[in-house]
Amino acid sequence: xxxxxxxxxxxxxxxxxxxxxxxxxxxxxxxxxxxxxxxxxxxxxxxxxxxxxxxxxxxxxxxxxxxxxxxxxxxxxxxxxxxxxxxxxxxxxxxxxxxxxxxxxxxxxxxxxxxxxxxxxxxxxxxxxxxxxxxxxxxxxxxxxxxxxxxxxxxxxxxxxxxxxxxxxxxxxxxxxxxxxxxxxxxxxxxxxxxxxxxxxxxxxxxxxxxxxxxxxxxxxxxxxxxxxxxxxxxxxxxxxxxxxxxxxxxxxxxxxxxxxxxxxxxxxxxxxxxxxxxxxxxxxxxxxxxxxxxxxxxxxxxxxxxxxxxxxxxxxxxxxxxxxxxxxxxxxxxxxxxxxxxxxxxxxxxxxxxxxxxxxxxxxxxxxxxxxxxxxxxxxxxxxxxxxxxxxxxxxxxxxxxxxxxxxxxxxxxxxxxxxxxxxxxxxxxxxxxxxxxxxxxxxxxxxxxxxxxxxxx
Numbered sequence: 214x215x216x217x218x219x220x221x222x223x224x225x226x227x228x229x230x231x232x233x234x235x236x237x238x239x240x241x242x243x244x245x246x247x248x249x250x251x252x253x254x255x256x257x258x259x260x261x262x263x264x265x266x267x268x269x270x271x272x273x274x275x276x277x278x279x280x281x282x283x284x285x286x287x288x289x290x291x292x293x294x295x296x297x298x299x300x301x302x303x304x305x306x307x308x309x310x311x312x313x314x315x316x317x318x319x320x321x322x323x324x325x326x327x328x329x330x331x332x333x334x335x336x337x338x339x340x341x342x343x344x345x346x347x348x349x350x351x352x353x354x355x356x357x358x359x360x361x362x363x364x365x366x367x368x369x370x371x372x373x374x375x376x377x378x379x380x381x382x383x384x385x386x387x388x389x390x391x392x393x394x395x396x397x398x399x400x401x402x403x404x405x406x407x408x409x410x411x412x413x414x415x416x417x418x419x420x421x422x423x424x425x426x427x428x429x430x431x432x433x434x435x436x437x438x439x440x441x442x443x444x445x446x447x448x449x450x451x452x453x454x455x456x457x458x459x460x461x462x463x464x465x466x467x468x469x470x471x472x473x474x475x476x477x478x479x480x481x482x483x484x485x486x487x488x489x490x491x492x493x494x495x496x497x498x499x500x501x502x503x504x505x506x507x508x509x510x511x512x513x514x515x516x517x518x519x520x521x522x523x524x525x526x527x528x529x530x531x532x533x534x535x536x537x538x539x540x541x542x543x544x545x546x547x548x549x550x551x552x553x554x555x556x557x558x559x560x561x562x563x564x565x566x567x568x569x570x571x572x573x574x575x576x577x578x579x580x581x582x583x584x585x586x587x588x589x590x591x592x593x594x595x596x597x598x599x600x601x602x603x604x605x606x607x608x609x610x611x612x613x614x615x616x617x618x619x620x621x622x623x624x625x626x627x628x629x630x631x632x633x634x635x636x637x638x639x640x641x642x643x644x645x646x647x648x649x650x651x652x653x654x655x656x657x658x659x660x661x662x663x664x665x666x667x668x669x670x671x672x
Contacts, residue, residue: 229261230254231268231389233425234432238411240390242402242440249398249446249476251426261391266334266346271418273335277325278343280335282417286410287388288337291344292363299362305348309363312341316358323355388412390432394440401437401479437479442641461638463575478641506633509625510579512570512588514553522583522618527629532573534588535564554587567595574605578635581628582612589614 228250229243241261244250270279281288291309299308312320317338324333329348336342344365348355391406411432414422428443440446460468507530514535522529535553553561582603584592597604603612613621 228254228257229259229264230257231264231421231425233414233427234430234435236431236433237414238390238432239414239417239425240392240428240432242392242394244394244402244440245396248394249441251440251444252447253444254426262346265387265389266344268421268424269412269417270334276335276338277321277330278333278335279331280338283336283388283412284410285337285340287408287412288340288342290386290388290408290410291336291365292340292342293386294363296363296365299364301351301356301359301362303350305345305351305362307347307365308345309336309365310343310345310359311361311363312343312358313360314339314341317341319354320358323352323358327352392438398474398476401439401477403437404432404435407433439476439478441476442478461576461636463572463636467572467575469572469576506635506637507577508579508631508633509581509583509629510573510577511583512592513585514588522625522629527626528631528633529629530577530579532566532570534566534570534585534591535561536566536569558591561591562594565591565595571606574608574610576636579610579628580631580634581625582610583618583625584612584614586614586616 228248229241230251232240232242234240241264243261265281266279270281273280292311296309320343324330327348332346332348334344334346336344341360386408387406388408388410389406389412390404390408392402393405394402414425417425426444428438430438462468507528509527509529511529511531512534513531514533553564556564584603589598592598592603601611601613602609604610613625618625
């Protein structure tokens with residue numbers, strides 16, 4: 214997990230994504246601004262409506278608008294009678310409308326004549342149900358084709374945590390399971406919509422089927438969950454975050470420090486989840502999008518954009534090659550890259566994270582490195598490089614430059630899907646395990662203080 218100010222949607226909007234369960238049923242999880250959010254989707258900024266009326270829609274050559282591949286029963290969940298009844302006005306938005314099938318041709322003609330095809334989604338042609346995202350100044354002829362207008366609200370209230378019993382909450386209907394992350398990370402993700410006729414993965418367009426994430430649970434039986442149980446996740450870091458530091462030995466002389474943050478697992482107790490990898494409280498370095506079972510490590514500028522790789526289809530981690538001082542840590546990644554690139558070669562050499570890179574290499578033991586072309590100019594001054602191999606910690610690793618990614622894409626993806634061969638540590642710890650680690654850590658600190666020598670402690 215990571216906690217950086219570049220976390221998408223922070224202070225602006227929530228991030229959402231879609232998931233499949235063991236039964237092949239589809240759910241949408243909407244995360245709050247501060248997460249946690251699975252790292253392999255955290256660079257997106259999207260919402261529930263984008264899935265319902267964009268990602269999940271497809272073209273039908275027999276009609277001029279997009280459509281959702283729904284059964285009539287599923288379409289009727291959008292047309293629930295509890296929805297607020299609307300009136301024909303000079304603005305139609307966020308509405309499910311019902312037309313008489315006899316008016317279909319006129320309805321389509323009016324939609325096309327005003328170039329509103331992208332604003333309308335067919336829910337059920339047989340039932341005459343359509344979703345209208347936004348049509349300004351609809352013609353009188355179009356309004357006359359409408360038998361009913363229902364205002365649909367697919368945005369989930371953010372104050373659901375005030376409810377004690379999730380079953381008592383009243384939310385709008387859709388034929389998808391919907392889960393909501395509270396703004397407070399001390400509450401688990403809660404199911405807020407349970408459809409009567411849930412949509413199956415097989416009903417989604419091919420592109421959506423390829424992008425959907427899978428969870429080894431049954432949505433019908435899962436009221437609450439913690440996404441960090443299943444995916445390495447990101448979140449925005451706040452001053453009052455509850456976390457502890459623990460050490461992990463990578464050799465008798467070297468350790469890596471880990472953060473554990475307190476997140477609810479929804480089972481009546483708090484669980485601690487692994488965060489990023491600082492060397493110590495006073496000497497941090499950052500691994501962006503660090504999958505702890507990664508097989509390909511990317512060395513890049515501090516905060517620079519990742520190489521053009523589909524991170525969802527492989528086990529990639531990315532590490533900053535250069536350290537940041539207090540000033541640059543406050544900058545966004547674009548400014549950070551400018552900050553580093555404007556430094557002299559002497560300064561970049563001074564900021565190069567040789568020791569952290571060696572420690573991470575020992576920890577992850579990747580099959581392959583991918584190195585920014587400009588970063589490589591500094592890397593060569595610290596490590597032996599030749600014949601597309603780099604020697605680090607006495608071991609040789611193959612590498613590719615960013616400029617070589619396209620030409621070697623297949624080989625890179627092969628490395629990225631191999632079995633992890635590095636060190637493994639638990640992502641989640643129970644409260645009891647955390648208490649034991651706190652005790653052992655304090656005991657270890659006391660021993661070190663007494664002896665002033667390095668002590669090797671099993672994790």
